[in-house]
Amino acid sequence: MPSESPPLRLGIIGTWGRGYYLKDLFHQPGGRSIITAGADVSDFALEKFREYAGPDALATADYRELLSRDLDAVIVSSPDYCHEEHAVAALEAGHHIYLEKPMAITVEGCDRIRDTARRVDRKVMIGFNLRYSPVLHKAAQMLREGAVGKIRAVWMRHFVGYGSDFYFHDWHARRDRVTSLLLQKASHDLDIMHWLAGSYASEVAAFGDRDMFGGDKPDDLTCDACDERDDCPEAQPLEDHFGLPHPRRQCAFREEIDVEDNQVLILRLASGVKASYLQCHFTPDTERNYTVIGTTGRIEIRLEKNVIRLLERPNNQSGHGDFDDGDGLVSLDEGATEGGHGGADPAVADAFLDFVRHDAPPRASSLDGRMSVAAAIAATRSIREGGVQRVAPLPT
Numbered sequence: 001m002p003s004e005s006p007p008l009r010l011g012i013i014g015t016w017g018r019g020y021y022l023k024d025l026f027h028q029p030g031g032r033s034i035i036t037a038g039a040d041v042s043d044f045a046l047e048k049f050r051e052y053a054g055p056d057a058l059a060t061a062d063y064r065e066l067l068s069r070d071l072d073a074v075i076v077s078s079p080d081y082c083h084e085e086h087a088v089a090a091l092e093a094g095h096h097i098y099l100e101k102p103m104a105i106t107v108e109g110c111d112r113i114r115d116t117a118r119r120v121d122r123k124v125m126i127g128f129n130l131r132y133s134p135v136l137h138k139a140a141q142m143l144r145e146g147a148v149g150k151i152r153a154v155w156m157r158h159f160v161g162y163g164s165d166f167y168f169h170d171w172h173a174r175r176d177r178v179t180s181l182l183l184q185k186a187s188h189d190l191d192i193m194h195w196l197a198g199s200y201a202s203e204v205a206a207f208g209d210r211d212m213f214g215g216d217k218p219d220d221l222t223c224d225a226c227d228e229r230d231d232c233p234e235a236q237p238l239e240d241h242f243g244l245p246h247p248r249r250q251c252a253f254r255e256e257i258d259v260e261d262n263q264v265l266i267l268r269l270a271s272g273v274k275a276s277y278l279q280c281h282f283t284p285d286t287e288r289n290y291t292v293i294g295t296t297g298r299i300e301i302r303l304e305k306n307v308i309r310l311l312e313r314p315n316n317q318s319g320h321g322d323f324d325d326g327d328g329l330v331s332l333d334e335g336a337t338e339g340g341h342g343g344a345d346p347a348v349a350d351a352f353l354d355f356v357r358h359d360a361p362p363r364a365s366s367l368d369g370r371m372s373v374a375a376a377i378a379a380t381r382s383i384r385e386g387g388v389q390r391v392a393p394l395p396t
Contacts, residue, residue: 008353011037011071011095013063013086014078016045018100022077023052025349032353037071039063044244067093073123073356076100080184081177084109087124091116096123098352102187103369105179107377107392110370117366125352125362126369130188131195132347134332135306139292139299140196142330147310148294154197154275155291156189163261163281164234168213169223169248173257180380181259183373186279189288191364191372196292199271201375201391206265208383212282214257221251265379277379306332370394 010026012019015038027035037058038049046059053059060066067074067089073096076086084104090097091113103110103126117124130136143151160167167184171177178184194200213234223229223236224245234252239245261281268274288303297312308330354360371391378389 007031008033008072008356009036009070010034010073010075011039011058011066011069012049012075012077013039013066013090014076014082014100015040015049015059016042017077019075019077020045020048022075022349025345026075027052032350033072035075037066037069039066064089067095071095073098073352077127079171079177080105081171084112087113088116091120091122091124094120094122096125096356098125098127099369100127101191101369102183102373102376103366104373105177105183107370107374110366110373111395114366114370123355124366124369125355126364126366127348128188128191128364128368128372129344129348130192130303131344131363132351133303133344134347135301135303135308136192136196136344138330138332139290139301139308142299142308142310143196143292143294144198146296148292148298149296151197151271151273151292151294153291153293154193154269154273155293156193156275156277157287157289158185158189158277158279159283159285159287159289160185160279160281161283161286163283164213164252165236165248167259167281168234168252168257168261169236169250173213173250173252173254173259175258178259180376180383181261181281182263182265182279182376182379186263186265186277186376186379187369187372189277189279189290190375191368192290193267193275193277194269194368194371194375195364196290197269197271197273197275199269199273200371201267201275201378202270203388203390204265204267204375204379204382205388206263206379206382208260208263210257210260211262213252213261215253215255217251217254219250219254219256221254223249223251226251260383263379263383265382267375267379308332367394 026033039060050059074090075098077100078086087099229235236246236249263279265277290301292299300309309328311328351362355362374392378391382389
């Protein structure tokens with residue numbers, strides 16, 4: 001690997017939430033990169049940014065001021081509905097970008113980002129950290145090597161046990177902010193579906209509803225001011241771990257909530273693979289469970305458990321399969337899953353730095369980001385308008 005001195009200078013738009021977590025990956029004084037500029041509309045977020053970035057770092061409420069600085073790349077970790085604006089502006093200013101998923105909340109927004117990147121010759125990497133999960137990378141390698149024969153089906157289930165906490169007490173519960181939680185959450189899963197199957201979705205039919213959250217409570221009602229707080233199973237803590245009023249404290253049963261919390265999708269991929277995806281935001285547990293079925297076997301992946309199971313299809317002469325729970329388990333390298341998201345987060349950060357400095361292609365392209373959004377939006381359209389919907393093709 002060529003010399004990496006001096007470290008890459010990064011700016012970050014959206015220094016709180018996911019952006020605050022990213023500091024542990026990208027701010028490495030004496031290492032590969034440092035964050036020298038941060039932009040956020042929250043005074044508190046900028047205060048916490050200054051604590052780790054130091055007094056010489058730029059901390060500003062105006063992201064345009066950040067973009068005027070001499071930086072090697074910019075991290076865009078602002079809310080979903082800001083991604084298009086911030087990404088395009090950063091590219092126009094001459095910066096490579098690391099863009100958190102979803103790429104944008106419209107297909108047109110994704111296409112605009114990609115067109116801008118091509119025109120100004122800048123790099124875009126989507127924060128699809130699950131592509132860097134050691135478990136999923138191992139499974140993808142096995143599939144490419146023919147472990148299940150020709151892939152014919154992909155089944156995915158996402159149990160979102162923290163759905164209330166993260167998605168129904170703040171802006172995530174509004175269509176004008178996220179389009180659908182199929183973009184916010186399922187953009188990861190749909191991308192992994194495309195990756196494992198080696199093909200993009202071409203059409204989708206879906207059902208979904210608000211089966212748990214939303215209701216008739218006032219939009220300005222917060223958990224700390226609610227008379228029903230003591231008896232409400234969705235009540236948020238009064239304070240966060242900084243001792244401040246909890247940032248996600250809007251009532252989960254307020255009137256303005258208009259995104260679905262329970263969705264079922266069936267998809268046809270361009271290769272002919274049939275796929276399904278289920279997402280529920282009020283399950284008691286949290287798990288991603290992926291199954292890929294081919295002509296000679298199937299692989300099952302339990303992501304949170306760091307488990308891969310490979311079962312080979314017996315022929316008729318050897319009888320039908322009768323497998324025990326421990327059969328077919330695939331071992332992983334010791335220590336491979338250490339770090340956030342089962343080892344994926346440190347790896348995706350390194351991949352971005354390699355992309356910027358050494359032009360090493362990432363595992364997910366901007367096209368992959370665009371196609372996951374396009375599939376999610378087609379599914380959302382099916383839920384709300386009915387019928388089988390075509391996934392938006394690339395513009396000609």
